[in-house]
Amino acid sequence: MTERRDDAEERKGPVIRDKRRIDPETGEVREPADTSAPESPTAKAPSGADAEKAAKLEKELAERTADLQRLQAEYSNYRKRVDRDRTAVREQALAYVLGELLPVLDDIGRAREHDELTGGFKHVAEALEGIVGKLGLESFGTAGEPFDPNVHEALMHSYSDEVAEPTAVQILQAGYRIGERTLRPARVAVAEPTADLGSAEEAASEPEPASAADGGKAEAEPDGAGED
Numbered sequence: 146m147t148e149r150r151d152d153a154e155e156r157k158g159p160v161i162r163d164k165r166r167i168d169p170e171t172g173e174v175r176e177p178a179d180t181s182a183p184e185s186p187t188a189k190a191p192s193g194a195d196a197e198k199a200a201k202l203e204k205e206l207a208e209r210t211a212d213l214q215r216l217q218a219e220y221s222n223y224r225k226r227v228d229r230d231r232t233a234v235r236e237q238a239l240a241y242v243l244g245e246l247l248p249v250l251d252d253i254g255r256a257r258e259h260d261e262l263t264g265g266f267k268h269v270a271e272a273l274e275g276i277v278g279k280l281g282l283e284s285f286g287t288a289g290e291p292f293d294p295n296v297h298e299a300l301m302h303s304y305s306d307e308v309a310e311p312t313a314v315q316i317l318q319a320g321y322r323i324g325e326r327t328l329r330p331a332r333v334a335v336a337e338p339t340a341d342l343g344s345a346e347e348a349a350s351e352p353e354p355a356s357a358a359d360g361g362k363a364e365a366e367p368d369g370a371g372e373d
Contacts (some may be wrong), residue, residue: 236323242330243282246322250274250284254319281323284314286331296320296327301334311337 167173253270256262262270285296292299292311300317308314313333320331 169246236326239280240323240328241325243277243280243321243323244272246277247329250277251318282321282328283323284319284321286313286318286320286333288314288316292333292335296330297335298330298332299335300332303334303336304339305336306339308336308338311335 227340253262253274256266256270269289292313297313297320303314305312305314312335313331315334315335316331317334318329318332321328343344
């Protein structure tokens with residue numbers, strides 16, 4: 146028994162593995178050992194039921210993705226609509242407030258024309274004009290510019306040799322606008338070329354042609370008078 150145990154202990158000594166790629170005896174390159182894991186017996190091709198289940202999941206995923214994209218587009222349109230409505234309400238409120246201040250601005254303009262804008266009233270007027278200017282209010286209307294019915298309101302009319310087209314020769318009341326919105330048109334005196342006056346007088350002096358009914362009646366009256 147003792148001899149067998151000693152032999153077993155000798156066999157349990159250090160184990161040396163030769164991992165050299167070149168065989169020292171033959172000088173040839175050794176083939177690497179196949180260390181790949183053996184194919185699992187459970188790795189099999191998916192069955193028909195698994196393929197059908199996967200196709201169903203892909204279909205549901207596509208539907209949920211489309212729903213999310215549609216909700217995102219609707220929310221984006223909603224935000225744009227809310228922002229547009231908010232801007233429109235702000236512009237309407239601002240136009241209403243500034244429209245109520247136009248008579249005050251007219252009084253300030255008349256006072257400036259008559260050199261009555263002095264003292265504390267001058268500072269208050271300039272401060273008010275600066276505030277409404279920051280809010281986007283602009284005045285328009287200059288004497289000598291062509292008459293435009295879209296932005297001008299004619300309160301006086303005359304003819305002149307000094308103009309070649311209908312012209313706003315005098316600004317009776319300045320116009321005001323905010324951006325593209327006109328709060329009040331400029332009220333002006335309009336002058337037209339004198340040549341247009343001659344054309345208008347010629348057109349008014351031409352007799353109107355007699356109608357066929359009036360001509361028949363005029364011819365019938367002498368016959369009736371001869372019979373009497």
